[in-house]
Amino acid sequence: xxxxxxxxxxxxxxxxxxxxxxxxxxxxxxxxxxxxxxxxxxxxxxxxxxxxxxxxxxxxxxxxxxxxxxxxxxxxxxxxxxxxxxxxxxxxxxxxxxxxxxxxxxxxxxxxxxxxxxxxxxxxxxxxxxxxxxxxxxxxxxxxxxxxxxxxxxxxxxxxxxxxxxxxxxxxxxxxxxxxxxxxxxxxxxxxxxxxxxxxxxxxxxxxxxxxxxxxxxxxxxxxxxxxxxxxxxxxxxxxxxxxxxxxxxxxxxxxxxxxxxxxxxxxxxxxxxxxxxxxxxxxxxxxxxxxxxxxxxxxxxxxxxxxxxxxxxxxxxxxxxxxxxxxxxxxxxxxxxxxxxxxxxxxxxxxxxxxxxxxxxxxxxxxxxxxxxxxxxxxxxxxxxxxxxxxxxxxxxxxxxxxxxxxxxxxxxxxxxxxxxxxxxxxxxxxxxxxxxxxx
Amino acid sequence: xxxxxxxxxxxxxxxxxxxxxxxxxxxxxxxxxxxxxxxxxxxxxxxxxxxxxxxxxxxxxxxxxxxxxxxxxxxxxxxxxxxxxxxxxxxxx
Numbered sequence: 001x002x003x004x005x006x007x008x009x010x011x012x013x014x015x016x017x018x019x020x021x022x023x024x025x026x027x028x029x030x031x032x033x034x035x036x037x038x039x040x041x042x043x044x045x046x047x048x049x050x051x052x053x054x055x056x057x058x059x060x061x062x063x064x065x066x067x068x069x070x071x072x073x074x075x076x077x078x079x080x081x082x083x084x085x086x087x088x089x090x091x092x093x094x095x096x097x098x099x100x101x102x103x104x105x106x107x108x109x110x111x112x113x114x115x116x117x118x119x120x121x122x123x124x125x126x127x128x129x130x131x132x133x134x135x136x137x138x139x140x141x142x143x144x145x146x147x148x149x150x151x152x153x154x155x156x157x158x159x160x161x162x163x164x165x166x167x168x169x170x171x172x173x174x175x176x177x178x179x180x181x182x183x184x185x186x187x188x189x190x191x192x193x194x195x196x197x198x199x200x201x202x203x204x205x206x207x208x209x210x211x212x213x214x215x216x217x218x219x220x221x222x223x224x225x226x227x228x229x230x231x232x233x234x235x236x237x238x239x240x241x242x243x244x245x246x247x248x249x250x251x252x253x254x255x256x257x258x259x260x261x262x263x264x265x266x267x268x269x270x271x272x273x274x275x276x277x278x279x280x281x282x283x284x285x286x287x288x289x290x291x292x293x294x295x296x297x298x299x300x301x302x303x304x305x306x307x308x309x310x311x312x313x314x315x316x317x318x319x320x321x322x323x324x325x326x327x328x329x330x331x332x333x334x335x336x337x338x339x340x341x342x343x344x345x346x347x348x349x350x351x352x353x354x355x356x357x358x359x360x361x362x363x364x365x366x367x368x369x370x371x372x373x374x375x376x377x378x379x380x381x382x383x384x385x386x387x388x389x390x391x392x393x394x395x396x397x398x399x400x401x402x403x404x405x406x407x408x409x410x411x412x413x414x415x416x417x418x419x420x421x422x423x424x425x426x427x428x429x430x431x432x433x434x435x436x437x438x439x440x441x
Numbered sequence: 442x443x444x445x446x447x448x449x450x451x452x453x454x455x456x457x458x459x460x461x462x463x464x465x466x467x468x469x470x471x472x473x474x475x476x477x478x479x480x481x482x483x484x485x486x487x488x489x490x491x492x493x494x495x496x497x498x499x500x501x502x503x504x505x506x507x508x509x510x511x512x513x514x515x516x517x518x519x520x521x522x523x524x525x526x527x528x529x530x531x532x533x534x
Binding site (some may be wrong): 123124125149150151152153194197198200201204205413414416440441 | 478479480481482483486488495497498499500511512513514515516
C-alpha cells in the first residue's frame with residue numbers, strides 16, 4: 001500500500017488491487033484563475049491518474065473539487081462524498097456528468113471491497129460543509145484531513161484507529177487578511193499570527209492522532225498572476241510551506257510520529273519509505289519556484305482572465321434582485337448579520353450599491369444604488385465576477401478565495417452570519433441552522 | 442483551591458463537568474469554560490499571550506478576562522467569578 005501525493009490535498013491511495021483518489025485538483029488554476037498547486041512546473045493532464053477505481057471528494061471548494069481535473073475521469077467512476085445537511089455538493093458533482101455518486105454517513109465505514117474500507121468524517125460546523133477521510137486495508141490505515149476543521153472527539157477516535165500515515169493541513173485557506181484594507185504593518189502582523197496558529201494546529205492534530213508518519217499538506221497555494229505575486233511572500237504572507245510545520249513539530253518536543261515533507265508526485269509506502277520524484281517547494285526556495293511558474297503560466301492566465309468576459313448591462317438589476325431576494329427571504333439571518341454593506345461592482349456596467357442587512361430593517365427594499373460612509377462591510381469586486389456570483393455561476397467563497405477583490409470592515413471583525421448567507425441563502429437551510437444556533441448561543 | 446497548587450502561565454483543567462479551565466499570570470486568576478465553541482477542542486491545549494487565549498485546534502481567540510470571543514463575536518466562553526483569600530481562590534458561577 002502506498003500513497004502518491006499530487007499537490008494541495010490530492011492523494012492517490014493504492015493497495016495491491018485498488019486505487020482511490022482523494023480531492024483531485026491537479027491541473028490548471030482554481031478559484032477564479034488564481035491558485036496553483038505547490039509545484040515547480042505546472043502539472044499537465046499526463047499527471048492525472050485517471051485509471052482509478054474510486055474518487056473521494058471532501059467538499060466543494062475548488063482546491064478539492066476542480067472541474068478541469070475531474071473532466072479527465074470516466075464519468076462512471078464512483079464518487080464518494082460525505083452526507084451533508086444539504087444536497088448542494090451532490091448536485092454540483094452531478095452537473096459535471098458523474099452518474100455514480102454515493103453519500104456516506106459520517107463515521108459509518110463503507111466497504112468498497114473485501115480489503116478496502118473508507119470512512120467519511122464530517123466537520124461539526126453548523127454553517128459550512130467539509131469532511132475528512134479514513135482509508136483502511138489489510139495493508140495499513142491512512143488518514144486524510146483534507147482541510148477539514150475537525151472536532152476533538154473525532155481526533156481521539158482517529159487515534160484509536162492507529163493510522164500508519166496521516167496527511168494534515170498546515171495552512172490557512174482564506175482571504176483574511178490579504179483582501180482587507182490594512183496597512184502593510186498590520187497585514188503582516190495578522191498574517192504572521194494566523195500562519196503560526198495554523199502551524200500550531202498542525203502540531204496538535206498530529207500529536208493527538210499520532211500516526212507513524214505525518215505529511216504536511218493542504219498548504220498554501222502559489223498565486224502566479226503578475227498582479228498577485230506579493231501574496232506569496234514566505235515571510236510576510238499568510239500561506240506557509242511544508243518545511244515550517246515540520247520544523248514546528250521537531251521543536252515541539254513531541255515524539256512518536258515522523259513528520260515528512262513531500263513534493264507533488266512523491267510517494268510514501270505504508271512502511272514510511274519515501275520515494276522522491278520532485279523537488280519540494282520550501283520557504284527557502286518558494287519565490288524562485290514562483291517566479292519560474294509565473295513566467296510559465298502568465299500568458300495562459302492572462303487569456304483565462306480575458307476569457308472571463310465583461311459584466312452585462314443587466315448587472316445593476318441582477319444585483320438588486322439577488323440581494324433583495326436573499327435578504328427578504330432570510331429575516332433570521334438578517335437579525336444576526338445586522339450590518340450595512342457597501343458593494344462596489346468595479347468596471348464596465350458595474351456600480352455602487354448599499355445593502356441594508358440591519359436587524360431593524362424589517363421591510364422595503366434592502367438594496368439601493370449609491371455610496372455611504374455608514375458601512376460596516378466594504379467590498380470592491382470586479383463587476384464581471386459579481387455578475388457570476390449573483391447569477392449563481394460562481395460561489396461567493398470561491399470569488400473571495402481568489403483575492404481578486406478588496407474589502408474593509410467597521411468594526412474590524414468576522415461576521416460569520418453574512419458569509420453564511422452568501423454561502424447558501426436557501427431559506428430552509430438558513431432556518432434549520434438558526435434553530436440550532438440560537439439554542440447554543 | 443490552594444494558590445500554591447496553581448502554576449503560573451499554564452492553562453489547567455480544574456473541573457471536567459462542567460469543564461472549567463484556570464489560568465494565572467502571576468498577578469491575577471482567570472476561570473472560563475474549557476471547551477472551544479468552534480470544534481469542541483479542550484482549551485487547556487491552547488496558549489495565552491497577555492490576555493488572549495488562542496485555541497490549539499484552529500486558532501480561535503478569546504479574551505481570558507471575560508470569555509469574549511475575538512475571532513467570531515458572539516461565540517463567547519462562560520466566565521466564572523473568582524474570589525481570593527490569602528492562600529486560596531474560590532471559583533463560583
